[in-house]
Amino acid sequence: MAGSDLFVGTLDILILKSVSLGPQHGYGIGRWIRQTTNEVLQVQEGALYPALHRLQRKGLVDEEWGVSETGREAKYYRITPLGRRQLRAEASRWREHAEAVSLALAAAQP
């Protein structure tokens, strides 16, 4: 798997969206991103972790250690209220951005 073809900041939104659905460990987050984006957005799996730790430092996600579905102790990430606010703001910004780009691309006249 080559490097990411994601726009800057996209990975953060995807992580926040993933954990907003419920606590999840890093592996699960990566799997969710792959599946929900139909494997179009490819993230190098290891790159997920520095992003997660950065989001934790910024207080957007929090950690809690729990037992995984395979019965092993794993680090779970949970969204914080601050992270939820950030997700809402980023999502609407993302939509505006995408709409604007789509409009531009749909323009008939030069």
Place this chain on the structure above:
Amino acid sequence: MKRRFRLSIGERGIKKDVAQEIEFHIDMRTRELIDAGADPADARAQAIATFGDVPRFSEACEGETRKRVHRAAWKERLDTVFQDVRYAIRTLGRSPGYTVTALVTLALGIGANSAMFSVVDGVLLRQPPYANASRLTVVAHPVPSLQIADLAFSPIEVSEFRAGTPAFDQLAEYHSMAFDLLGHGDPRRVQTGVVSADFFNVLGVKPYLGRTFAPGEDAMGAAPVLVLGYDFWVNQLGADSSIVGKSFTMNDRQHLVIGVLPPLPAYPNSNDVWMPISSCPFRSSPQVRNSRTARMVSLIGRLGPGHTFQEAQRELATVESRGHVEHPDDYKGVKDASILASPVRIAMKSDADSAFMILLGIAALVLLIACANVAHLTLARQLRREREFAIRGALGAARGRIVRQLVTESILLSLAGSVIALGLAWASVGALARVAAKFTPRANEIVLDWRVVVFTLGIAVLTGVVFGVVPALGDRSDLATRLREGGHATSSASKVRMRSLLVMVEVALAFVVLVGAGLMIRTFEGLLRTDVGYDPEHVVTAHLDLNFTKYNTSALDRQFDDALLARLRLQPGVVTAALASEFPASSSSPQNLTAFDIVGRPAPDSAHEPKAELSIVTPAYFATVGTRILAGREFTEADRDSAGRVTIISQSAAHRFFGNQNPVGQQITVPGAKNLELTIVGVSGDVRQFGPAADVSEQLYLPFQRFTVRDARLLVRSNAPTGATSNLIKDAVHALDQNQPVIDFRTLSAARDDAMGPWRLTTILLALFAAVALAIAAAGLGGIVAYTVGQRTEEFGIRLALGAEPSAVRWLILSDGLRLVIIGLGIGLAAAVASLGLMSRLLVGVRSTDPMTYGAVAAVFVSVALLACLVPARRATSIDPASVLKGA
């Protein structure tokens, strides 16, 4: 879901967590690959490959976590502090008595130090506000045999010094004179600094407005220019910013204003305006320019880079001794004139500086007393809080945590105290600066600035740590024991011992402060009672400096003087009037110490030459100042003509130079008076010419009419009030000449009081400090006696029930308190004897070990101690034995 609690996590924990997280990911991935049908043998390798660069990602994760953990740790530390502070505020609020007492004590102790530090910092510690301060060298020309601190230099000597001193970049000259200034309002008499053009450049002073003197503006014949002093510009010209470019008339010439100076120290003098030497009619006259003895200017130089004061001193001294060798005639009477080069900060020191240092030292003692007292209050409070600490300890609070809580409380108290202290200092610093301005040139640098604030906060934190930690020192007992002892607060013996020790320290320190104040009060009271040899009441003095462009011959001078005195003597209320070159206490050091020869005696070597301070006075001078003529006569109007080669000497001079011989009728010659032979016609009473603190000076008086003084002092003895007399003098002068200024009205007694200024200030401040010290120490003593009485209520009750006399119980209590006082006084006595010798310079007529003062202070202490113990003692003996026994 199970949670793992992590309050703090170390470096190893960080690494382990990240490794575990990544390991989990790779395991999960491997499992998924196997489930999807991969070969279990290389599924794991494949999983790692999909993950990417494991070490790089691990490191990135660890970096982020490390930052997060550090920040959390700091936040936790801050939270603990805030928590401690909040808790401290709550507990302090619960004991307002303790809090208020401690705050007041600390505020007074710290405030005294802040105020004194701002003074000492302003006048002593910081560099003067000149850009080149560290390289500025003031050159003096002292003549030790005549007690002349600075003879000054003649312009010819100045040019020789400039040529012979490579150590200096530049060497500027300075003198100061008064001139009449006309234009922009009333005619004014202005004190004028007269300088070479490089003077401000040497100091490193940048103008506030316009510019300072340019090179060449001091050349003979240059157009006259003026630079205004800041205070003059603000106070006399209303800070008119358009003043640059306008002109004033001085000495009948137009002077163009080229700039305004920033606020500067009143050094070397306080000047209103400044002009280059070419604008000064005296300095530019041929007599001054061409005479080696026209010594009227001072020198201030800037050292070149890499040059030292010692080098400058050597070079200057070489030039000086060459002058002595090549021109011996020009050093007649001042054969021992020498050179003294000193850094400007040293040269700017005033006589009052040692007083300021002593005041700061005493203020430090007051703070120590305050510290000891608050420590002792804190101990008392801790004794009451033992149960609280025991419970907190039992609930798991570490001993360190409790000590930290106590130190937080004490630092909080001392910081709050220092805020009040800064308020006190801020309120008093203006008044201190105003008073100090009378005896130091640097009073305008006495301000409450960040240096004072930093100093104050620094001593506040130190104070807080001291009185917070000292009480904790004596405490070694463990918490469990204390809890078991239950019920009421238990007095651990070590704490009581510590309290007694602290009270003894308070008493000892307060004794030193009180003895210091006592010595100062004795000095000041002695000065007030000193027989100054004249009668300072009802005499008004004024400064009459005749405009020399108008009164340009001595005949015109004399005409004006005679007319003025005649007119004044006719005014209602006026008893006598006189003119003189100076009057008692008009200066604090000899101004005209003059060597003379006694006719008919072999000339002694210069070290043993008769010398006396010379004053030039009109008839009625002695009657006006109230000094008696002990033998012979006073000057008369008849002494004005050539027959009047007469002089009057003071009693101490007569005694010293003529012994038992009758001086009246003897003849002397004074070199300055063109070697005229003068006949002594009278002997006057001794006068303390340089203020009450100075010794009687040997005086020589010459008749004013023969030796004209243009810059004279007018003295009028009158029955009218001071204000009326001043107006009367003004009217009389203006009736003769509308444009002749007469300034500087001051009563003779005010001049005497001003001469005692440093002693007055020191006495008042020390008395204040002493009152604070005594109050704190007495409160401390009363506090501990009351506490012990409280502790021993049962014992006293039993004693009384068993038939003890109340007086015996009272004595028991008194003797306990007195024991502390007497030990404290013993320590204080030793400390005072050892340290107060430092005050010797300030003491006049009393020794630093004066037994009277020590005895009186000890008596004050014992009486205050008795009072402080009596109240609790009375309470103890009014106990109802029955109720105590029932309670016990």
